[in-house]
Amino acid sequence: MTRPAARPRPSILFVLTDDHAAHAISAYGSRVNSTPSIDRVGAEGARLDAMYCTNSICTPSRASILTGTYSHVNGACSIYSQFDYRVRTFPEVLQERGYRTALYGKWHLGTAEKATPRGFEDWKVFPDQGDYVDPVMYGPGGQERIRGYATDIITAQATSFLDELGADDPFCLLVHHKAPHRPWVPHPRHEHLYEVGTILEPETIGDDHEGRSDAVRQVRMTLDDLTEHDVKEPVPEELRGEERLRERSAWKYQRYMRDYLRTVQAVDDSVATLLDWLEEHDRAEDTIVVYTSDQGFFLGDHGWFDKRLMFDESLTMPFLVRWPGQIPAGTEVEAMATNVDIAATLLEACGVEPAALPAQQGRSLLPWLRGESVEDWPDAVYYRYWEHDEPAHHAPAHYGIRTRTHKLIHYYNDGLGSPGSSDAVWPAQWELYDLVADPAELTNVAEDPAYAGIRAELEAQLARLQADVGDAPYAGPDTPRLDWSV
Ligand SMILES: [Ca+2]
Structure with a gap:
């Protein structure tokens, strides 16, 4: 040819x-x-x-x-x-x-x-x-x-x-x-793959979210929040109840x-x-x-x-x-x-x-x-998640910066919320992760005095980056809104 x-x-x-x-x-x-x-x-x-x-x-x-x-x-x-x-x-x-x-x-x-x-x-x-x-x-x-x-x-x-x-x-x-x-x-051609019970769990599956912002601790994105529709069958009777949460989450994880x-x-x-x-x-x-x-x-x-x-x-x-x-x-x-x-x-x-x-x-x-x-x-990269407390997942609005070594996140508690939000109020809070010492992001060091200097530098860098891309800090519920309409 x-x-x-x-x-x-x-x-x-x-x-x-x-x-x-x-x-x-x-x-x-x-x-x-x-x-x-x-x-x-x-x-x-x-x-x-x-x-x-x-x-x-x-x-x-x-x-x-x-x-x-x-x-x-x-x-x-x-x-x-x-x-x-x-x-x-x-x-x-x-x-x-x-x-x-x-x-x-x-x-x-x-x-x-x-x-x-x-x-x-x-x-x-x-x-x-x-x-x-x-x-x-x-x-x-x-x-x-x-x-x-x-x-x-x-x-x-x-x-x-x-x-x-x-x-x-x-x-x-x-x-x-x-x-x-x-x-x-x-x-159906893939029904022989990845059978229940064979899938490795991630190392952080048991993260209890201790030390994180209140906004993050309440998100409805836990494995236990997966529905019957998601996992395609009802949870067995013996896995119900608060005391079986860990086993139930593992059960849902395998099916998901x-x-x-x-x-x-x-x-x-x-x-x-x-x-x-x-x-x-x-x-x-x-x-x-x-x-x-x-x-x-x-x-x-x-x-x-x-x-x-x-x-x-x-x-x-x-x-x-x-x-x-x-x-x-x-x-x-x-x-x-x-x-x-x-x-x-x-x-x-x-x-x-x-x-x-x-x-x-x-x-x-x-x-x-x-x-x-x-x-x-x-x-460094700039990030902003705008939806606040959307009814299904209840994830909070936030912005932040990721560098090679650190991540700083501000959950600013957008008081106006998204359409259908529950109007829940959490305090505006920060999270800071040391990605070198803690790559799995398990320990929030935002309030750790040892990181005060790093946090101040990152806050300044975040403000510069936010301005560079033409965005602005959250200034309360009266901040001019983006168009939510469909
Ligand atoms: Ca997607």
């Missing part, structure tokens, strides 16, 4: 999963599962080990990825908001530059007319979270129920789009899996993780199919393949499930990227980066000048991916 002439611009295959924690990917040293196809992306390219989201929840992270901006700029600060389309997205820019663009899967940036996907010649998305089995999807042609398993359906839509391309068409294809989001419904890991396995199958397609059609060499997730997830860590909080299991995003000839195989990037940097990175790789995305606040990671280093690269 004659090899086509080198194409002048790379294509992009961007695989985004929902709530897939890095510590459930074997390339990141998972102790609980194996993901050989996802691992391939990093083994043949780069693995980023310090990639963080700037607001650990679905809608905001997606908006930050697409626009290269923080939540307070793109307006998508919570799952109740949809982002401001005056802020352009990287697929819109690439479409204008002649790329063939498509999006399949989870959108979650609003379903009203003003928030339907833009910048894609073809798209099919779920309303809100969507269903794992026989999901409804809508697109430019309307809405339909599609028979089958969501992860496989999205993969088939993606390969159908690729099949229709001309041999040299540059493309930007976004494959946005629903998995492994709650309620974790696996495909069984299904979470099985849904991940279907994603791994999807990545295998997509990588195979690129090779079979001679598109592997000039296609940038990204595997990432909108945020991390607690996999029983600290006794929790879900995300939202700034602890590392939730804050960290997996990020694997392959670009043969440009990114040396086996590259490991330690530079601190965020989801805000992704758009700048992809646009630079495609030869697009940063001004094409005028609001974007990120920096291109391309030099790091090529094995170079950047002298003045930031050594």
